[in-house]
Amino acid sequence: MLRHNAWRGVLVGTTMAALTVFGAGAAGAAGAQTAAAGCHVDGYVCMTVNDIYEPTVYVADGDSYTFLRASEVTSISNDTSVTYCVDAEYGFSVAPGQSVEVSHTVTAIEASPSGRCLS
Structure with missing residues (x-):
């Protein structure tokens, strides 16, 4: 026992x-x-940021956003009607309804009503 x-x-x-x-x-x-x-709101681009002070950034449809310093963004969800251009280590775009779930060092995100991005 x-x-x-x-x-x-x-x-x-x-x-x-x-x-x-x-x-x-x-x-x-x-x-x-x-x-x-958690990062989908109709009419907004939602970015999940690796930052303890601002872990989520919402950008209203048609607006642009610039970070104070380059920030690591781990996901971007575009729930707007506009394509967004992302200024990162290499530029890319996020079309309406598209989500990106890969980390990028982002400095800004800009609305592009034409759907075209320069970089």
């Missing part, structure tokens, strides 16, 4: 294994769902 301390060790080990299997998966799924669903 196992002693009290042995049973405690078995219970702790089993609990830790269950938390590892179930807890990590559930927490990861919840975090991914929050990140993906």
